[in-house]
Amino acid sequence: xxxxxxxxFMIKSILDLWKRNRDAITGYLFIFPALAIFIGFIAxxxxxxxxxxxHEKNPGLEAKFIxxxxxxEVISDPTFHRVSINSCVYTFTAVFAKLxxxxxxxxxxxxxxxxRGVVRALxxxxxxxxxxxxxxxxxxxxxxxxxxxxYLLLNFGIIRHPIMWLGDPKMAMASVIMVNIWRGxxxxxxxxxxxxxxxxxxxxxxADVDGANAWQKFRYITLPYLKYIxxxxxxxxxxxxxxxxxxxxxxxKGGPVNATHLFATYTYEVGFIVLKLGLAAAIPTLLxxxxxxxxxxxxxxxxx
Amino acid sequence: MNIYKFHTRKVIGLLALYLTIAMxxxxxxxxxxxxxxxxxxxxxxxxxxxxLIPNPISFYNFIDLFREINFQVYVVNSLMVASSATSLxxxxxxxxxxxxxxxxxxxxxxxxxILLFAYLFPSMALVIPLYMILHSLGLIDNLLGLILVYLTxxxxxxxxxxRGYFRSIPPDLEEAAMVDGCSxxxxxxxxxxxxxxxxxxxxxxxxxxxxxxxxxxxxxxxxSDRFRTVPIGxxxxxxxxxxxxxxxxxxxxxxxIPALIIYLVMQRYVVQGLAAGAVKG
Numbered sequence: 272x273x274x275x276x277x278x279x280f281m282i283k284s285i286l287d288l289w290k291r292n293r294d295a296i297t298g299y300l301f302i303f304p305a306l307a308i309f310i311g312f313i314a315x316x317x318x319x320x321x322x323x324x325x326h327e328k329n330p331g332l333e334a335k336f337i338x339x340x341x342x343x344e345v346i347s348d349p350t351f352h353r354v355s356i357n358s359c360v361y362t363f364t365a366v367f368a369k370l371x372x373x374x375x376x377x378x379x380x381x382x383x384x385x386x387r388g389v390v391r392a393l394x395x396x397x398x399x400x401x402x403x404x405x406x407x408x409x410x411x412x413x414x415x416x417x418x419x420x421x422y423l424l425l426n427f428g429i430i431r432h433p434i435m436w437l438g439d440p441k442m443a444m445a446s447v448i449m450v451n452i453w454r455g456x457x458x459x460x461x462x463x464x465x466x467x468x469x470x471x472x473x474x475x476x477x478a479d480v481d482g483a484n485a486w487q488k489f490r491y492i493t494l495p496y497l498k499y500i501x502x503x504x505x506x507x508x509x510x511x512x513x514x515x516x517x518x519x520x521x522x523x524k525g526g527p528v529n530a531t532h533l534f535a536t537y538t539y540e541v542g543f544i545v546l547k548l549g550l551a552a553a554i555p556t557l558l559x560x561x562x563x564x565x566x567x568x569x570x571x572x573x574x575x
Numbered sequence: 576m577n578i579y580k581f582h583t584r585k586v587i588g589l590l591a592l593y594l595t596i597a598m599x600x601x602x603x604x605x606x607x608x609x610x611x612x613x614x615x616x617x618x619x620x621x622x623x624x625x626x627l628i629p630n631p632i633s634f635y636n637f638i639d640l641f642r643e644i645n646f647q648v649y650v651v652n653s654l655m656v657a658s659s660a661t662s663l664x665x666x667x668x669x670x671x672x673x674x675x676x677x678x679x680x681x682x683x684x685x686x687x688x689i690l691l692f693a694y695l696f697p698s699m700a701l702v703i704p705l706y707m708i709l710h711s712l713g714l715i716d717n718l719l720g721l722i723l724v725y726l727t728x729x730x731x732x733x734x735x736x737x738r739g740y741f742r743s744i745p746p747d748l749e750e751a752a753m754v755d756g757c758s759x760x761x762x763x764x765x766x767x768x769x770x771x772x773x774x775x776x777x778x779x780x781x782x783x784x785x786x787x788x789x790x791x792x793x794x795x796x797x798x799s800d801r802f803r804t805v806p807i808g809x810x811x812x813x814x815x816x817x818x819x820x821x822x823x824x825x826x827x828x829x830x831x832i833p834a835l836i837i838y839l840v841m842q843r844y845v846v847q848g849l850a851a852g853a854v855k856g
Contacts (some may be wrong), residue, residue: 297759298678302686303665305671305730309693312727316704319698323704375600382592390596392842393769397603399838401788403806408606411613411820419609422625452601455832507695514697517790535699535791543795544701566695570688 323552330546341553351554353529356536360444361519361533362512365451371506373453373459374497380460381467391461398457406521409450413437413522438522440530447531459504460526466500467493503572510565513558532556607831612824621821636825646826648801649808656718656804657786660725664733664782665775671730672737673763677746687738694731698791701727706795716798724792729782736781740774774827780837787833805830 289296345351361500380391388556397405412419421433421445421506436446455461470493495560516535525532525540532540534554555562613621614636615629640646669728675687700762707713714720748770749762768775790806797807809826812819 278699294678295680296828298674298680298683301670301674301678304842305690305734306686306725309689312705312723313614313693313701314706316701319704319708320700321848323707340608347825350705379592379595379599384592384596388842390600392839393600394603394840395842396607396835399834400607400808401786401790401830401834403782403809404830405606407809407823407827408610411824412606412609414673417622417625419605419625419821437621445740453606457603510695510697514699516699538699539702539795543706548703548707552703557721559700562697562700565731569695570691573691 288313288535305306307338310529320552321556322557323549326549328547328549330548330551334435334549337549341550342557345557346494350529350532350537354532354534357444357529357531358513358533359449361531362509362517365509365512366505368448368452369455369508371499372456373504374463374501376456376460377463377467378431391464394460395418395457396453402454402517403521405454406450406518409453410437410522413446417466438527440527443523443527443531447522451515454518455508455512459508461473462500462504464496466497470496499575503569506565506569506572508568510562513562514564551567603715604643610824610827610831614818614828616821618819618821622745630760639822640826640829644808644822645800648807648831649803649805650829652718652802652808653804654786656721656725657783659722659780660729660786661782663722664726664729664780666779667726667730667774668737669763669768671734672741675738676741677735677749681763690731690734694728694735695726698728702795705792709796716802717796718802721793721796721804722832724796727814728785732785733778736778737771737774739743740771740778742753744770777841780841784834784837793802 287545325336327337327341328334376394377465380394384390414423415433415435415438418436420436421430424430425433435442437443474492475488477490483491492550509571513560515533516539518531519536520539523531528555538551538554542548542556545551612627612629614627615632615634617631617633617635620626620633645724654780671690675683675690705727709715709720709724712720714723715719744767748764752762752766753759787805789804793804793807794810797803800808800811801809805826809830812823812826
């Protein structure tokens with residue numbers, strides 16, 4: 272076989288491969304840039320983070336392997352214990368409240384009333400605003416002496432002394448949770464409303480014929496229909512609320528005395544203020560099993 | 576008698592319904608109202624106490640943002656970052672979504688799952704390594720660095736939404752165009768995209784707002800004043816513990832305008848986007 276034969280054979284087989292697998296090859300080519308972003312900006316950084324959490328790393332210095340010491344330091348750190356409790360209280364209270372209020376609001380928006388379209392659009396506003404903007408507005412309303420809340424409550428005679436919304440450790444957590452609920456409720460309401468609209472009205476008509484009351488209709492028709500969408504919105508919101516940063520960072524910076532510090536704000540503080548990057552990397556690494564479980568679950572629900 | 580009773584019950588029910596709606600709207604819109612009211616009060620007037628309606632009204636808080644602080648610089652930076660991240664990710668996702676919606680190959684279901692995963696990936700688990708990677712590339716305090724980071728959420732998000740749109744469009748038209756000698760790229764741009772225009776617009780809008788509203792990465796990556804995007808610029812209005820509330824709220828109003836206009840115009844698509852988790856709730 273001469274050189275030319277080999278060359279022709281190779282060209283022919285490449286052409287053959289292309290003809291037989293045209294779709295697949297185009298498919299891989301088209302998806303490649305998106306995958307490259309995933310690999311370069313998510314998979315690689317994430318691996319880097321895992322690596323970092325086994326190292327001591329300060330800016331400008333070489334990373335030093337220290338085994339599990341970062342993890343030991345994190346789990347024996349009293350502030351981290353406080354932060355873990357805070358994050359759980361913050362997430363579970365906020366998500367639960369958003370689910371309940373969101374469901375109520377979805378049922379409300381599903382009623383027939385005048386200007387329903389306008390109301391549905393207005394309800395979205397807290398969710399459409401940039402979070403940092405609305406959080407600053409809340410911070411201003413929470414102001415001890417000049418804030419709207421204390422003004423209204425004092426004038427209506429509900430309280431006698433101004434409340435330290437953000438300065439009192441006991442009050443601060445409730446105040447940051449309020450903002451998260453306010454911001455997240457439209458999301459829950461509109462997703463659940465979309466779910467409500469897929470329920471066939473014949474079911475309710477049949478229930479009316481059978482003499483079912485409003486509660487029975489809700490319990491045996493509405494709830495079962497909304498089951499998966501409720502699960503979806505709860506899980507995705509749990510994931511996001513656990514990852515929440517802006518509200519606490521802008522309202523309290525985690526204070527007073529760590530009373531509102533969450534995983535994200537604490538990671539930021541350890542990493543970018545205390546400048547212990549390895550130690551900071553260990554915090555999300557420790558949480559990863561939890562995050563991954565939630566992500567897998569949400570992915571399954573989104574693919575349904 | 577019975578008819579009368581029935582009527583009263585109905586009226587009370589309607590009254591309760593409208594009252595609940597009104598209360599809900601008041602609670603949801605109060606912070607927005609308060610932001611606008613404060614932005615219209617002169618700074619020295621703000622410290623005299625609470626006023627439910629601004630009197631006197633002044634626009635100096637807005638004017639000062641441009642005269643004394645370089646707010647226009649922040650706006651331009653934000654526009655540049657958000658539009659670059661949006662258009663780059665749009666191009667990448669059109670091809671990725673086409674690949675997922677129209678072509679058959681091995682491992683496709685894993686790829687689509689990976690992209691969904693990428694979208695859900697918590698930013699707190701990425702912020703430290705991304706910072707260090709950008710640092711080693713010399714892209715800290717650089718708008719290009721910020722654009723690259725924003726691709727981590729705009730690309731998977733746009734791909735996911737567009738995949739859904741493309742799937743809802745029957746492939747017959749593109750196939751016919753390709754039989755008539757149109758190339759695949761030609762079929763995508765001349766046949767598929769015009770039909771999918773509403774989806775493209777919605778995706779663009781959502782990516783843009785996601786980038787326009789982003790806070791954490793901008794906080795970590797940008798240091799110098801001339802590269803600040805709007806959120807970080809607004810944060811820079813505060814000195815230590817002094818908050819110039821009039822200016823802050825004026826800046827907040829300006830920062831909200833793009834998002835609000837977009838949502839009111841795009842309301843039809845909002846729920847679809849919501850279902851895919853356009854903005855974190």
